[in-house]
Amino acid sequence: MNQLLKVEGLVKSFRGVRASDGVNFEVRAGEIHAVIGPNGAGKTTLINQLMGEVKPDSGKIILDGHDITYESPRYRSVLGMARSFQITAVFDDLNVLENISIAVLSVRRGFGMNLFDDIAADRDISEAALKCIEMVGLSEMVDVRAGDLAHGARRQLELAMVVATKPRIMLLDEPMAGTGPGESREIVDLLRRIRTDAAIVLIEHDLDAVFALADRISVLVYGKVIATGSCDEIRNNDAVREAYIGDEEYVL
Helix, strand or coil, rough: CCCEEEEEEEEEEECCEEEEEEEEEEEECCCEEEECCCCCCCCCHHHHHHHHHCCCCCEEEECCEECCCCCCCCHHCCCCEEEECCCCCCCCCCHHHHHHHHHHHHHHHHHCCCCHHHHHHHHHHHHHHHHHHHHHHCHHHHCEEECCCCHHHHHHHHHHHCCCCCCCEEECCCCCCCHHHHHHHHHHHHHHHHHHCCCCEEECHHHHHHHHCCEEEEEECCCEEEEEEEEHHHHHHHHHHHCCCCCCCCCC
């Protein structure tokens, strides 16, 4: 696979504590690359730097040959990067179709004063939104108010809004958080369906979901990547197992 995203020697400190300590990391086009690690390992800080919400102290972030280390989140979005919760927040008073239509329109034209008029007048926008709705399994909830959705369906809607922007790489920070076993399985199935269109960087505490989805896994501990490999390689890595010893939340 071709390399889509490359991180070289990324360093970020907060009050003298290195949340990213020389991180080297790469994502190949079309793969699901999971980032796991104990609490406080620096996973969210890494995602924040990838999306441009936090500037690194040093190092480089290269997206498809473009040095985006100090570029804005908006510029990264133009290059095809999207983050699940960074997409415009779900509008609780609007229905599923209207929410996803807004995501479609935001990419095509940006946000403007005539946003809702444009959605109503443009059939292409509704058709594109309906395709995203079908992809994530919300076809029976098109007219349901977002604020009335169950937690799992709301997660599906948020992911649909990411997909609607047609990204080349998606940064997903704990998409299974707060879901029950049934809802978690639905999101795993959803991520399998959408992976053909974009690479995915997946931060997730649900290791069953990680091992079911990931092509490769990087393990982050105290800001350092201590191992990268296939699911079997990570399961059998002594340094990884040692990092998780004593943490009952994780079972490799």
